[in-house]
Amino acid sequence: MSQRRGVSAIIAGGAFAALMAAQGAALAAPFDGQKLAFDRSKGNCLTCHVIKGGDSPGNVGPELNDMKSRFPDRKELVAIISDETKRNPQTVMPPFKRNLILNDQEIEAIVDFLYTR
Amino acid sequence: MLRKVCLAAAIVAVTAQPLLAASGVDPQADFKAFRKYFTERFPKVPLNDFVNGPYSMDEGLRKQWKAIDEFPPYEFAVDQGKQMFETPFKNGKTYADCFPNKGIGVRQLYPMFDEKSGEVVTLDVAINKCREANGEKPYDYSKDDMAALTAYMAYTSRGKPMDIKIPNDPRALAAYKAGEEYFYTRRGQLNFSCASCHVQNPGNHIRSEVLAPALGILNAMPIYRSAWGGMGTTSRRLRSCNSQVRGTPLSAESPEYRNVEYFLSYMANGLPISGPGARP
Numbered sequence: 326m327s328q329r330r331g332v333s334a335i336i337a338g339g340a341f342a343a344l345m346a347a348q349g350a351a352l353a354a355p356f357d358g359q360k361l362a363f364d365r366s367k368g369n370c371l372t373c374h375v376i377k378g379g380d381s382p383g384n385v386g387p388e389l390n391d392m393k394s395r396f397p398d399r400k401e402l403v404a405i406i407s408d409e410t411k412r413n414p415q416t417v418m419p420p421f422k423r424n425l426i427l428n429d430q431e432i433e434a435i436v437d438f439l440y441t442r
Numbered sequence: 443m444l445r446k447v448c449l450a451a452a453i454v455a456v457t458a459q460p461l462l463a464a465s466g467v468d469p470q471a472d473f474k475a476f477r478k479y480f481t482e483r484f485p486k487v488p489l490n491d492f493v494n495g496p497y498s499m500d501e502g503l504r505k506q507w508k509a510i511d512e513f514p515p516y517e518f519a520v521d522q523g524k525q526m527f528e529t530p531f532k533n534g535k536t537y538a539d540c541f542p543n544k545g546i547g548v549r550q551l552y553p554m555f556d557e558k559s560g561e562v563v564t565l566d567v568a569i570n571k572c573r574e575a576n577g578e579k580p581y582d583y584s585k586d587d588m589a590a591l592t593a594y595m596a597y598t599s600r601g602k603p604m605d606i607k608i609p610n611d612p613r614a615l616a617a618y619k620a621g622e623e624y625f626y627t628r629r630g631q632l633n634f635s636c637a638s639c640h641v642q643n644p645g646n647h648i649r650s651e652v653l654a655p656a657l658g659i660l661n662a663m664p665i666y667r668s669a670w671g672g673m674g675t676t677s678r679r680l681r682s683c684n685s686q687v688r689g690t691p692l693s694a695e696s697p698e699y700r701n702v703e704y705f706l707s708y709m710a711n712g713l714p715i716s717g718p719g720a721r722p
Contacts (some may be wrong), residue, residue: 372648381649383650383651417643424632424633425631
């Protein structure tokens, strides 16, 4: 991934190349919580939640805002994302950890990101 | 990565979750509970309006729809379907020879339980049976020819109340029950049942799509969808609903899909056929 971007950066040349390289580096960062949360093939949280900074959100779940004050206990957020059916068997929120959509590190990164909202 | 995906598919637990269903097979009781749920949850929606899917749930969408319907995008399919319907097969017979009332205004009778084969026959399956009985190749259940023919047949039934019969035959009741179970069973990596979206969340948005209510959800089939840039049959719609939850779509008109159609159409008895539909 980062290698391919590197190659295209060389081809593009000049200031643009520098920009591409910088972007490549950001994308290559191991766990970018915002990216994981918004990515349709990963968290895809926007399908159901309004989150500041995300486009065309759904409204199946509540808006994710004031996270720090509403969920001071980090473990609670991790639990909700890992498998919300434990708290609420009727929920439509996917059990991200149980069904292997997100791993522990990815969930932690998403919680870091949520704490910025 | 590949291993992860395979594992995920294997692990996904299938948990039946009847929300409203009674435990025995009692279609009439299910029917009452189903109707009660939707009419109480959406008291402002006139009963006959549920067949308009997402438009029955959202004023903004409804306005767009009224504008679109001035020049219905499914009109070409209806015209094409009419021509196909009226063109004789190579043996000189026509579709009219296969259907009650010569095939005009009969959409509301399908799916029908076929006592001979003991199976549920949808309109699409009946069309292909007719073709094969007359030496013609069957149509692909997900493609334009089938969409055009069913669009025309639905058009001739517009306004007619859905009229699905469940004969007192254990096989018919079993098919109905299987359809009901399929509808309420969670599946796919995202762990959704049909009911998660169309019973728990009608009117809500997933991304920018407004979810249709399960009551009368098949009355508008087939549909023109702007997102598809064309027509889609019931099979196409069900397969894409399965894909959305990262489940494995079944083959078009598989027994499971036919049974779920049987269940949903029975729940819609009395509600008018509104197909073909136009969707965002």
